Amino acid sequence: MLTLRSADARFRQDRLDARDDKLRGELATLLTAEGERGVQNGVTWSRLVGFVEKVNFDELTDEQLAEVVRSARQIVFEEMTPIYRRIGVSGLNIRLLTENRAITRPVEMMQAAMAWEQRVYMDVLSAQTIRHLTWNILLKHQKQPDIWFEMATTVLVDYCIKNLTTGVPDMQPPPGWPFTHLGSQQPPGSPPPPQRANQSHPSQQ
16 A cells, blocks of 8 residues: 555655666767767766766765766866867866866856867857857857756767867857857747856855
């Protein structure tokens, strides 16, 4: 018979299982998305693969599994740094782009994201990628700032590696490019650009 206590225990276990699956999924993303594309772009990912191969996931507690993911992200950070530096991203932004933690200063992060986009748009990434980063990530950041870094870890780094190119990038601004100082106006029917955050976040007040 399902009692209130057993139902609560089942609910708690389901949440732990979901978190466990989420962490495993994040680690799998680090290995497949960053790892495979990193190798294609001349980045050595043997550290990450070697680290994960030594982990017995079936014997990990939630805390240990979370630590594994944090350690894997640190390896990603260290391996991605040369690529980011080559395309002009500052050390602070590299850390922000590869860490997974809740946002506490959305104004500064929005400025960092705009600086990142301006730099890579003028350097190595395609306009299509920048449109994806601007609309799909920054717009979600406005609505759900607490998960922005979570997406940045697996999406932003993934798109960076996937779209690194040795050729001449498309230098035309994408349709709907929201930062008008870079030379594009918002065309009719385009998704609205993210608002430039200039108000204080509750955590800053």
